[in-house]
Structure formats: C-alpha cells, structure tokens
Amino acid sequence: MNADTRVKNAPVVGPGGRAKLASPGAKRRGRFDILPYALVTPLALFIISLALIPALFTIVASFFKDQALNPPVRFNGFENFVNLFNDAGVLSSMGNTVIYVLVGVILSTVLAVFFAVILRKKFLGRSLLIAVLILPWALPGVVNGIIWSNIWDSNTGLVNSLLTSMHLIDTYQVFLGQNKFMTILAIEMVQVWQITPLSTLLVLASMQNIPDELYEAASLDGGSPWKVFWSVTLPLTAPGITIAMVQAVIATLNIFDQPYILNGAASTGASVTMQTYFISFQNLDFGQGYALSLIITIVTLVLSLGILKLVYRPVEY
Template structure:
C-alpha cells in the first residue's frame, strides 16, 4: 500500500524533470511586445507600408530638392539655382494667368460641388422607390475618367452639331453655330467648371449622405413637436451635425480643383484662356523641357493644396457628439 504513492510521486518527478538535452535548447521566441501585444500584424503590414512610403515620400523629397536646382535638358548641366525657378515662374505671364484661372476653379468648384452634394444627399436621405438606381446613376460621373468626360462634353459643346447649339437653334435663342469654348475667358472657365462639378459632386453627395445616416430620427421628431419647421430643423440640426462630412467633401473638392488637368486640356487644348496650374506644369516640364521650373511649380501646388485643405478643416470641421 505504501509503495503506490511512492511510485506515483517518482513518475511525477520524472515527468517534471527536464531531459538531459533540454537544458541546451533555447527558449522559443515569440513576436510579442512588452505589453503582450503581438507583432505579427505589424510584420505582415510592413512591406506594403514601406512600399507606400517609398512610392509617396520618395518622389516628394526628390521634387523638393530638385525645385531648387536648374534642371533643363536644353541648358545642361544641373546646377543649384536657389529660388531662381520660383522667380522665373512668377514672372511668366502664362503661369500668372493659370494661377488666376485655378483660383476661380477652386472657388466655383468647391462651393458648387458642396452645395449640390448637400442638396442631393438631403433628397436621398429618405428611402424611396428606385433610390438604389438613382445612387448608382449619381456615382457614374465620378467613376468615369476625366478624359472620357472631356471627350463626352466636347461633343455637347461642339459648335457644329453639339447639343447646346442644337437646343439654342431649336428654341430660337441663338444661331446654333456659336463657339462656346476658347473665345471668352469667363465663359470658357464656367463651362469647364460645369464639367468638373458634374464629376466631383457625386462624391460630395455620398460623403454628406453618410453623415446624414448617423443623425438620430428622434432629434427631428423632437424638433417637430417643439414646432420647428423643415427649414429650421435643417438649419439647427442637419447642418451642425454634418459639418465633419461637409469638411471632408470640401477638402476632396479643393484637391480636385487645384489639380484639375483633364477637363481644361481636353476641352480647350493648350490655349491660355482657361489653362490651369497643372496644365502649365505639364507645358513647362515636357514642352519647354525645364524640369526645374516644373518641380518648383509642383511644389507650390502641393504647399497651397495642403494650406487650403488645413484652412477648410479648421474653419468647417467640428467634432460631433450624439
């Protein structure tokens, strides 16, 4: 009877005793941080993150450096020029014209796409029959490439067989052969901006619509009980609560309008009438082969885009707590 516990204890001791070779083995290392957090997700994401950093930050740093050098294929070799590229750009009448045109694009495009986006989002807020189809059709202009849209609207604005001139002739509001693009600067910019607003408005509408979905219906019911009308509820409830979504919509519109290239180039060609800064960057870099000025102009556009976007966020965005 007394030997049984001894045998059990001895077997237990043997099982707990490490083998002779186990002392030489190194403990397995796990990818675990000091706080017990696993490093495996970070290791898996690291290659993609490194690729994105190299793809984005690498060219950006290269542009910043080369903007201060004289890089001209027709005037070698490359040499340090300080602020010379920036001075020559500001002295160029074509660049100044493109800057003023782009300023109009930014103001009209941002305000137009945001206001129309808010209106479309309010209409689409309540479910109705065919709502999904309407949203799908609404997204289509945003999904199309800018070049395709430019070609499409070129046919609409065509002076010979365009839709606009055809309607003008049918309604006896014009001769039907008017040249709409390239003649008057303001008219040309307005028509080009009409095309761009048509493209970027759907994204603004979807962003604002997403913001509307998080507003509780009880707020509108309480406002209605208190005697608040539709406009009052929109002004006191809807607008304050969708400010974060409106800020995001305005930022994406600012970025799109500051970097507009496809629509002016396809609709108006190389004419200065409605040229944008990005068009001028293309002309300076690849037609004049002055890459130093092209880098400098790209750097200016990047800095202005960042500053304007930050200003929009600071002025419009407000944290909402429901």
C-alpha cells in the first residue's frame, strides 16, 4: 500500500475520540451536479415557450382593445370582459357549453367505469376489444364529425333508418339545428364517443392496481358483486376516475370540431370556443378573443381543481 492510499483510507477522529473511515463520496457531496438540470432544461424551455409565454401574452392582451379594423391598440381595462357578458351570442354559447360539460363528463365517466369493469378480467378477444375501443379516440375530431354527420343526417342518416325500421318513428326527424337541447345532445354524443376510450383506459389502469386479495376477502365476508363494487372497486379507483373526469372537463369546455362540423355557425349548438373563433377571426376583435380565451382557461382550472378536491382520494393497499 503506497502513501496516497494510506492517506485516503486514513481514519477520521469523530466525536468522543472514536475513529471512523472517511466516506469515499464525502468530497462528491459538495460538488454541483449539472446533469439533472441539463436533462430537464430542454423540456422546461419547451413548456415555457409553448405554454407560459403565450398564456402570459393572453392575460396581458385581454386588457387591450385590439381590433384589426379599428387601430391603434390601446389599453381599455375590463371593457373586453364587460362587452363579452353583454353579448347575447357569447351568453348563449356559455349556456350551451354548460350542457356540453355536464352531459359529457357524467356520461363519459359512467361509461368508462362500466367498460373498465368489463375489461378488468382477461377473456378471449380482450386485447382486440381494447384496440377497437381506442379507435374513436385516435381519430381527429373533424373525422368523427364527418362520420357522425352521415349518421345524424335527416334524409339518409343511420339513426333515422333504424328508428323507422323499428317503427319508433313514422317520418325522418331532424336532429340537428332545430331543437337546442336535441342539437347539443346529438353533438355531445359524438364527443362522448371520442373521449370515452381514453377515460376507460385511465380508469382501467387504476382498477388493475387493486389486489385480487381484496376481492377475495370481500367475497368471503359475503359481499354481493354490487356491494363489492361500491365498497372496494369504486373507492380504490378514485385516482383514475379523477383523471378521467379532468380530461373530460378539458375536452368538453374546449369543444369545437364536432359542433362546427355538424351544425356550422348556428347558435343552437355553438360553444364558447366557437365564439372565440368567430370573435377573433371573423369580427377581427382580438382583444375580446383573448379575454374569452382567458375566461375559458380560468373556468377550466377552477373545475379541474374542484374535481380533484371532491373526487380524488389517496389510495393505500
């Protein structure tokens, strides 16, 4: 053993005069490790450039009057927000969006839990069924809208043909454009069809983490399948249900493709996001467009946090 090795492994006198060997990593603890920061920096810059900076710009611009046909841009405080809440078209679209959110979140969550219970246990063709289930979610909203426009068509639509052949209706019905609630319901069925697969996968992933021993213990205690579902499955699936509901809230609050493809610019099914498009790119009033976008963002955050507070429960097995 040379002198350098003896010095490196020399005992260090600790408290009370007891000797202890110096830790080989003692010198490394004081050294700054740049690798974690180097790995995170590209993602952080990406988020800042594509999310935080546009969000900050939207907040600032929503307090300015920015009309392409009425320059110059000037500060007007809360005037954009006041004008929005005095606009009949915006108020109507807000009411429509409330129905979209209620129907979409509730129905997609219920269907997601139902399908997740079916898919939890392995059976022949389960993998194929999951693959088919993902297809509506994988298709763009515009494609879904075009497909369903043929289904809801008042002249040659599949729904009218089925209802007529089953003698439930005598003549073909117009589902889109006339009755407001029927129009919103028909449009939201299309979005539910699209967002339910993702919600199902989220709930299924949470459900598969539940140990089988809990189900066996519940069965030994004499619990019926319905009671086991309410007492074991549903509470322990709360994290997955919470995420599914949050993504459904985000999707329904920002619904655009389906109502625009199926119902055009008609007010019977117009959403708040559609109004943002009309105000910004048809009326060329970018200030009010920014303000309405900010309102949508705030409502999305509030509803998402509310769901996290009310639905989410920490799970320990």
